[in-house]
Amino acid sequence: MKKNNYNNIDYDFINKIIEYTDIIDILSKYINLTKIGNNYFSICPFHKENNPSFIVNKSKKFYYCFGCKVYGNIINFLIFFKKKTFIEVVNELSSLNGIYINSNNIYKKKYNLYSESMKNINKLYIENLFNKFNFYKLSFFFIKKKWKLNVIKLFNIGYSSHLLINKFLKINKINLNILVNIGILKKKNNNYIDIFYNRLIFPIFDYINGNIIGFGGKNLYKKNLPKYINSSDSKIFKKKNCIYGLYQVKQIYNNNISKLLLVEGYTDVISLFNIGINYAVSSLGCNLTNDQIKILFNNTNELILCYDGDKSGFNSLYNLINKILLYLTDDRRISFIIMPKNEDPDSLLQKIKKEDFINIINSSIDIFDFIFKFYENNSNSFYNKINIINNLIKYIDLIPGKLMKFFFKKKICKKFNIDINELNSFLYKKNENYIYINKFINNPIRILIKFLLDKPELHKLIIIPSELKIINNYEMIIFLKIIFICYKYNINKNLLLFFKNYKYFNYLYKISKINILIKNDNNNKIFLHVLNKVYLLLYYNNYDNIIKKIKSIKLLNDIDKKYLIFLNKKILKLSKNFVL
Ligand SMILES: [Zn+2]
Numbered sequence: 001m002k003k004n005n006y007n008n009i010d011y012d013f014i015n016k017i018i019e020y021t022d023i024i025d026i027l028s029k030y031i032n033l034t035k036i037g038n039n040y041f042s043i044c045p046f047h048k049e050n051n052p053s054f055i056v057n058k059s060k061k062f063y064y065c066f067g068c069k070v071y072g073n074i075i076n077f078l079i080f081f082k083k084k085t086f087i088e089v090v091n092e093l094s095s096l097n098g099i100y101i102n103s104n105n106i107y108k109k110k111y112n113l114y115s116e117s118m119k120n121i122n123k124l125y126i127e128n129l130f131n132k133f134n135f136y137k138l139s140f141f142f143i144k145k146k147w148k149l150n151v152i153k154l155f156n157i158g159y160s161s162h163l164l165i166n167k168f169l170k171i172n173k174i175n176l177n178i179l180v181n182i183g184i185l186k187k188k189n190n191n192y193i194d195i196f197y198n199r200l201i202f203p204i205f206d207y208i209n210g211n212i213i214g215f216g217g218k219n220l221y222k223k224n225l226p227k228y229i230n231s232s233d234s235k236i237f238k239k240k241n242c243i244y245g246l247y248q249v250k251q252i253y254n255n256n257i258s259k260l261l262l263v264e265g266y267t268d269v270i271s272l273f274n275i276g277i278n279y280a281v282s283s284l285g286c287n288l289t290n291d292q293i294k295i296l297f298n299n300t301n302e303l304i305l306c307y308d309g310d311k312s313g314f315n316s317l318y319n320l321i322n323k324i325l326l327y328l329t330d331d332r333r334i335s336f337i338i339m340p341k342n343e344d345p346d347s348l349l350q351k352i353k354k355e356d357f358i359n360i361i362n363s364s365i366d367i368f369d370f371i372f373k374f375y376e377n378n379s380n381s382f383y384n385k386i387n388i389i390n391n392l393i394k395y396i397d398l399i400p401g402k403l404m405k406f407f408f409k410k411k412i413c414k415k416f417n418i419d420i421n422e423l424n425s426f427l428y429k430k431n432e433n434y435i436y437i438n439k440f441i442n443n444p445i446r447i448l449i450k451f452l453l454d455k456p457e458l459h460k461l462i463i464i465p466s467e468l469k470i471i472n473n474y475e476m477i478i479f480l481k482i483i484f485i486c487y488k489y490n491i492n493k494n495l496l497l498f499f500k501n502y503k504y505f506n507y508l509y510k511i512s513k514i515n516i517l518i519k520n521d522n523n524n525k526i527f528l529h530v531l532n533k534v535y536l537l538l539y540y541n542n543y544d545n546i547i548k549k550i551k552s553i554k555l556l557n558d559i560d561k562k563y564l565i566f567l568n569k570k571i572l573k574l575s576k577n578f579v580l
Helices: 011-020 023-027 074-081 086-097 106-130 132-145 149-154 164-170 176-181 246-252 266-274 290-299 314-327 345-349 354-362 367-377 385-398 402-416 420-440 444-454 456-461 474-489 505-513 520-553 558-575
Strands: 034-036 039-042 054-057 062-065 158-160 185-188 191-194 199-205 212-219 228-230 259-263 280-282 302-308 333-339
Touching: 011 074, 011 086, 011 290, 023 039, 023 054, 023 062, 023 074, 074 086, 106 132, 106 158, 106 164, 106 176, 106 199, 106 212, 132 266, 149 266, 164 176, 164 191, 176 185, 199 246, 212 266, 246 280, 246 290, 259 266, 259 290, 266 280, 266 345, 290 314, 314 367, 314 385, 333 367, 345 354, 367 385, 367 402, 385 402, 402 420, 444 456, 444 474, 444 505, 444 520, 456 474, 456 520, 520 558
Parallel strands: 259 280, 259 302, 302 333
Antiparallel strands: 034 039, 039 054, 054 062, 158 199, 185 191, 199 212, 212 228
16 A cells, blocks of 8 residues: 555545545635636745746646745645644545544555455456357447447456356455445355346446446346346445546546536446547436535536436436536536437447537537526426526525526526516515514524514424534523423413513513514524524534544544534535525
8 A cells, every 4th residue: 555654644545635625615715816727826825926826726636836846735735835734634624525534544444355355356257258258148239339349448347147156256365245245245045146147247446546346237138137236335335426437537538637428327438438438427327416516526627417308307307406506616517418318328329420429419508508498398387487487596596606697697587588687686585584684683593582482383393403512602591491491381472471580581572672574474484594504503613613622632533523524514514505
C-alpha cells in the first residue's frame, strides 16, 4: 500500500477526501475566483501581485501559482492559507463530506480482503470467457452486439460457467466466505452454488482507485431467470453510490472529463464505448441517487441523461427533476436525450449507425425544455396550467445558479406568456407568510411558542427526534415546559392561564400579544416549517460541539463519529428547505 507522510491516516482515505471535496466551492470562500475556460484564476493569496497568476483546476483538484510556484490540493491549501493542522483539515473535510475516519484501519483491511478476493475471482471469470469452448459459445452474443475485443478487455468482462466453481474451491487465494457474503456463492448443505452461473460478468470498479468492489451478471440463456443480478451490497460496495464505467472514463480523459452520458445498464455503456462514445456511464440500473449525482458532478460539468419515455414512470421522473435541479449551478449543464419507444442505447445501436446515434446525442434537449415536455406529457385535469406554473415556481427555488434561475424564469414567462414582473410578484407572494412573521419576531422558538399560545392543539405535531441534543437556554426550557404541560393536560385552549403562577408568565404574555398574520389553513404547515428550522439550528449546535471536541482532543470515539456522520446527513437534508 502506498503511504506518504500522513502518518496514521492512509493514502486512499486522503484521496477520497480530495476527490469528494469541491475545491472551487471551498477556495471561493477565501479568494475571488474567475472562471476562464476550464480553469479558475485569482490573485495569488500566497504572494503579493497585481495580475492574477494563481490558477485552480476543478477536475484535477489542484492549485498552482505561476508567480511564486506554490501548488497543492485542497488539504495543502487549508493548511497553508488557514494555518490549520493537518488533522484539523482532514477532520473538517471528512465530516463535511460524511467520510468515515478509519483510524483503526479495520475498514481498510476489510476493503483489501474483499477487493483482493474479487480481483482473483474476476481473473477466473476472464480466463473462463476466453476459454476456447466458452468463447465460441458466447460469440453469437458478441457478434450480435458487434462488441470489439478491446472494449471487452477494457471492462474486464468475464463469464461464469459450471466448471468454474471447482476452480474457486481449489485456489486458496479466494476466500469463499467472502464470496458468500457478497452474494456470489450460496451455501447449501455444505455445498456451494454459483449464483452467477451462466452469466456474463461485469466487474464494478471503485471509480477512485480502480479496485473491483462488486459484480453485475447478465443472464444470456434462461428466460425464467432475472435478466440482471448484482452482487449484494457489502462493507465496500454500495450500489447507490457507484457509477459503472466512471473509472474507465476517468482513465481515458486523465480526470479531465468534459461531459458524461448517463445510461441505465452495463450493456448500454459497453455498446457505446464500442462505437467510440467513451464517456458513457451507468447508474447500475437504479434510480439516480443524490450520492450518484454528486459523484457525477464532482467529475464533470456536463451531464447528458439518456431517458426512455415509456419505461421511466411519472414518479421516478418527477423525483429525478427535484433531485437534480439542486445541482444546477451556473457552470453546469444538464440535458436529456429521449430514446425511441422501447429502445435503449444498446438495442438501438444494433439497428442504427454510429453517426445516427451521435445525432441523437447532439439533439439532446436542456433540462428546462425537458421539464416543460414532462408536464405536457402528463397534463391531465390535475396538471392544468395553474398547477404546472405552481410546480415550475417551486423548481425556481431549487436551482442554486443565479443565471440558471434567471433563464428558467424567462423560459417560463415565454412559455406561458406571463410578464417577468408578474412571475416575480408571484414568487414574492409565496414567501409572504414567513416574511410577515420575521418582521415581528425573528426567533423561531418564540414563533413556535406564539403558535402554541394561540393554538395549543398544535403541540400534537411535535415529535422531538431522540438523537437531538437539546441546549438549555431560557427559551428552550420554556418551550419544552409548554409541550410538557400541553401533553399532560391535553390542552386545546387558554394555555396562557396555566402559566399564571410561573415566573416567566410576563414573557409569555408579551409573546401572546404580538400579532402574526397567517392564513388559517396554513397554520400546521408553517408551524412544522418553523419547528424544522429549530431542529436544524439545534443540529448545527450539536455539530459545533463535536467539532470543538475534535479540536480539543483530536480523536473521536466511535459513538461520536457515528453521530457526526448522522448530523451531516440530517443537516444536509433539513437545510435544503431553508435559507439560513
Ligand atoms: Zn503566488
